[in-house]
Amino acid sequence: MTDKDLTIQQVAGLTGLSVHTLRYYEKIGLMDPIRRAKNGHRAYHMDDMEWIRLIVRLRSTGMPIVEMQRFADMMRMGDAGISRRRALLEEHEQKLMLQAKELEDTLVVLRDKIAYYRAWESGEHSG
Amino acid sequence: MTDKDLTIQQVAGLTGLSVHTLRYYEKIGLMDPIRRAKNGHRAYHMDDMEWIRLIVRLRSTGMPIVEMQRFADMMRMGDAGISRRRALLEEHEQKLMLQAKELEDTLVVLRDKIAYYRAWESGEHSG
DNA sequence: TATTGACTTGGAGTGCACTCTAAGTTGTAC
DNA sequence: GTACAACTTAGAGTGCACTCCAAGTCAATA
Structure with a gap:
């Protein structure tokens, strides 16, 4: 070593x-x-x-x-595997873009709910 | 029904x-x-x-x-659970933001490798 | 009236990705 | 020289999230 x-x-x-x-x-x-x-x-x-x-x-x-x-x-496989490697990574890239979209959509939903809860909580205090 | x-x-x-x-x-x-x-x-x-x-x-x-x-x-729990629900969703929101960053970083890495493979492939054809 | 097909249940089985165990070896610290 | 920590192996066990199975009910159709 x-x-x-x-x-x-x-x-x-x-x-x-x-x-x-x-x-x-x-x-x-x-x-x-x-x-x-x-x-x-x-x-x-x-x-x-x-x-x-x-x-x-x-x-x-x-x-x-x-x-x-x-x-x-x-x-x-060395060089012989390169185009297959590219194909595999491109497939993963596609999945990640879908994942990113799903994630952004969910963030919108979450923030909406959080805002709603927050509004309810402050109403609770003043009301 | x-x-x-x-x-x-x-x-x-x-x-x-x-x-x-x-x-x-x-x-x-x-x-x-x-x-x-x-x-x-x-x-x-x-x-x-x-x-x-x-x-x-x-x-x-x-x-x-x-x-x-x-x-x-x-x-x-109804109304009594609202602030806890908000806390849970906020925690998830934090995780999603980290996830989004990880995802974007990985997309950069993938695209880099894909570009490299692609360059190698076109070099292969012309060389 | 008999068959078909969609539904019901409790509980067993599956697949994935680890996670751990038991028994053994090696190298350093007292 | 002996205790200890860090490593080695094959193989068993775990936790999660389903997924399926067997046996039965029910309504509609041939």
Whole structure:
């Protein structure tokens, strides 16, 4: 393990994933097998970090694991997988735009209700 | 069952929830018991529909069932629950604003990668 | 009168994404 | 040298939100 390598604990701290989840993601092929230090411990590199951060982004915006696995497989195909990777990301982009719209609509509804409740509350005090 | 009442099937069609889910939501107290027609079938009214649509909105923007149950309980408290309802909705509003930011950030990342892939693909053709 | 189809119930089963357990190894601190 | 913390594995367990099943009721139609 060189100076720049990170332990699983450190990666967990940096990414917000649990140590369990990091091992789980590796086991299901969402990450390539992480290099090991002499004692068998995982030694994460900066390249690994970048991939993990992308995974976390995709997950937090609702991409299911099976789709991220497909994306990981396309990464392993190298150049041959590029147009498929683009297609997958474009699909996700479409979903995110719909999600953003739903979210904005809901914010409007919420703010409307909140304003109504607030008006009722101040009426309660003065009335 | 009067003319304006809806069957569970119709409500499913109108809300996007499954018949199973509608019964499930009623069972766990997310909805008040729905009135019954003479034959024992559920007869949904327009008031029910409005509540269901709110539920669907909250769910689709990530509110867990247990929190919607709390909100339903506050509805049953009537006026006494109003300020608590407002607090709950304001909390959700905060979460949605964070979600919206995460979403926008991810869209930037995705578009960046898509553009990169696209550039690579066109280079592939001409080179 | 018999079949069809939409509904009813309680309770069991499913799929996803973790999350934890048990048993074992390794490297450092006292 | 022994206690301790951090790591390793395979595999079991958990929590959420449905989703389905079996058995039964009821109204309408052939």
